[in-house]
Amino acid sequence: MSFIVAIDGPAGTGKGTVTEILSKKFKLLNIDTGATYRCVTLDMINKKIGIEELDKIKELLKNIKIELKIEDNKQQVYLNGENVTDKIRSKEVSSLVSQVSSIKEVRYSMVDLQRKMAEGKDVIMEGRDIGTYVFPSADVKIYLDADVEERAKRRFKQNKEKGINMSYVEILENIKKRDENDKKKEIGALKVAADAEVIDSTTKSIKQVVREISSIIIEKKKQIKQTKKIYKIRKETAWKKFVRKIVKTILKTAYRIAYRVKITGSVPEEGAYILCCNHINYLDAAAIVLFNKRKVNFVAKEDLFTHGILDWLGHLFDAIPIKRNMQDIEAMKRCLKVLKNGELLGIFPEGTRKGMEKNMKAKNGAAFMAIKGKVKVIPVGIHGTFKPFSKVYMNYGEPIDFSGYTKDDLDKATEIIMEQIVMLTKKED
Numbered sequence: 001m002s003f004i005v006a007i008d009g010p011a012g013t014g015k016g017t018v019t020e021i022l023s024k025k026f027k028l029l030n031i032d033t034g035a036t037y038r039c040v041t042l043d044m045i046n047k048k049i050g051i052e053e054l055d056k057i058k059e060l061l062k063n064i065k066i067e068l069k070i071e072d073n074k075q076q077v078y079l080n081g082e083n084v085t086d087k088i089r090s091k092e093v094s095s096l097v098s099q100v101s102s103i104k105e106v107r108y109s110m111v112d113l114q115r116k117m118a119e120g121k122d123v124i125m126e127g128r129d130i131g132t133y134v135f136p137s138a139d140v141k142i143y144l145d146a147d148v149e150e151r152a153k154r155r156f157k158q159n160k161e162k163g164i165n166m167s168y169v170e171i172l173e174n175i176k177k178r179d180e181n182d183k184k185k186e187i188g189a190l191k192v193a194a195d196a197e198v199i200d201s202t203t204k205s206i207k208q209v210v211r212e213i214s215s216i217i218i219e220k221k222k223q224i225k226q227t228k229k230i231y232k233i234r235k236e237t238a239w240k241k242f243v244r245k246i247v248k249t250i251l252k253t254a255y256r257i258a259y260r261v262k263i264t265g266s267v268p269e270e271g272a273y274i275l276c277c278n279h280i281n282y283l284d285a286a287a288i289v290l291f292n293k294r295k296v297n298f299v300a301k302e303d304l305f306t307h308g309i310l311d312w313l314g315h316l317f318d319a320i321p322i323k324r325n326m327q328d329i330e331a332m333k334r335c336l337k338v339l340k341n342g343e344l345l346g347i348f349p350e351g352t353r354k355g356m357e358k359n360m361k362a363k364n365g366a367a368f369m370a371i372k373g374k375v376k377v378i379p380v381g382i383h384g385t386f387k388p389f390s391k392v393y394m395n396y397g398e399p400i401d402f403s404g405y406t407k408d409d410l411d412k413a414t415e416i417i418m419e420q421i422v423m424l425t426k427k428e429d
């Protein structure tokens with residue numbers, strides 16, 4: 001899986017410089033997407049193709065060859081085999097590029113090229129629409145901004161160093177025009193992605209901006225590493241089975257010392273079932289797992305696995321981590337696999353502790369799994385104060401058959417499950 005950093009924002013915010021430093025620091029391939037639009041513009045100028053000549057532009061796009069290469073530690077841009085690194089920054093190209101990049105056909109072609117350039121690689125991409133359009137699921141999204149006057153000043157200084165002759169006023173006007181044009185593009189308009197970190201560089205040095213983005217990248221990398229660890233499936237082995245048996249016996253004994261567990265009903269000895277239980281305390285899942293002869297693969301929120309011992313226990317008992325507040329396809333696949341293997345799956349339809357008390361709508365995940373996996377649901381009502389030495393009641397109901405239900409009946413099926421659970425929580429002895 002590749003790692004993608006998107007750096008978006010208007011011209012003159014320092015994107016290019018910051019991206020170059022970060023690409024070296026984190027060993028990421030640097031893809032300057034603006035350079036691709038500049039190449040198309042230069043090619044059009046070279047071939048004397050006007051902005052209105054769409055057929056000729058389409059033909060040009062079919063044959064254009066754009067390459068970004070690193071030579072002597074610096075990025076070099078090649079257009080049809082010629083090094084155009086400086087030429088694409090000329091006044092003529094800068095004045096026309098925004099209009100060229102607004103042409104739908106140009107955008108589709110360049111976005112396609114940019115995605116290909118990034119394929120399977122760890123990259124840092126700078127542009128206008130990376131986090132919103134080119135890679136909407138980029139790992140890190142930064143929107144760099146700055147006051148327009150400050151941006152014009154920076155570009156003026158940059159141009160002077162490169163020997164490009166443009167006045168400050170000319171640059172300011174050019175940037176303002178480009179900002180406006182870039183913001184109202186039909187496809188890939190310049191805008192802040194909902195999940196982007198906005199950094200205003202007006203009063204910040206390059207070093208400061210690099211430091212800020214670096215810590216965001218480091219944090220994200222840490223998160224990815226942790227998620228990988230959480231989601232890693234520990235294979236079933238004889239040793240794992242043995243350890244699980246010992247741990248189960250110890251914890252069960254401790255549980256029996258702490259609480260007087262009263263169980264009614266049971267789970268069939270074979271076959272796939274979904275155990276749906278109300279969730280009043282962290283210890284209710286433990287009760288179901290420990291007091292079942294069969295292994296119950298419980299669905300548990302991802303954060304639970306960030307605590308050392310719980311992570312270890314979670315993996316030992318094959319709990320399935322799930323990302324909350326989103327559709328976690330990976331978790332769903334694992335749940336369906338458990339059912340396909342004829343095992344028990346444990347789910348709290350409330351989604352969170354005391355969901356019912358908080359008047360929260362029960363989640364449809366269990367009903368979905370039952371209908372999709374064609375398995376019955378066993379409702380479980382658990383109640384007790386969980387004060388030391390108090391009684392904990394765990395009542396298993398009759399399996400509920402949802403055959404004949406479709407995905408349009410999820411709400412109805414969830415309602416039935418919840419009704420049964422509530423009834424079972426009222427049962428004592």
Ligand code: DC
Pocket residue numbers: 011033034035037038097098101126127128129130178182188
């Ligand atoms: O970043 P730059 O100034 O080199 O970009 C040149 C032009 O290309 C600019 O007007 C906006 C456009 N562009 C775009 O529309 N989408 C991108 N991802 C990158 C640049």
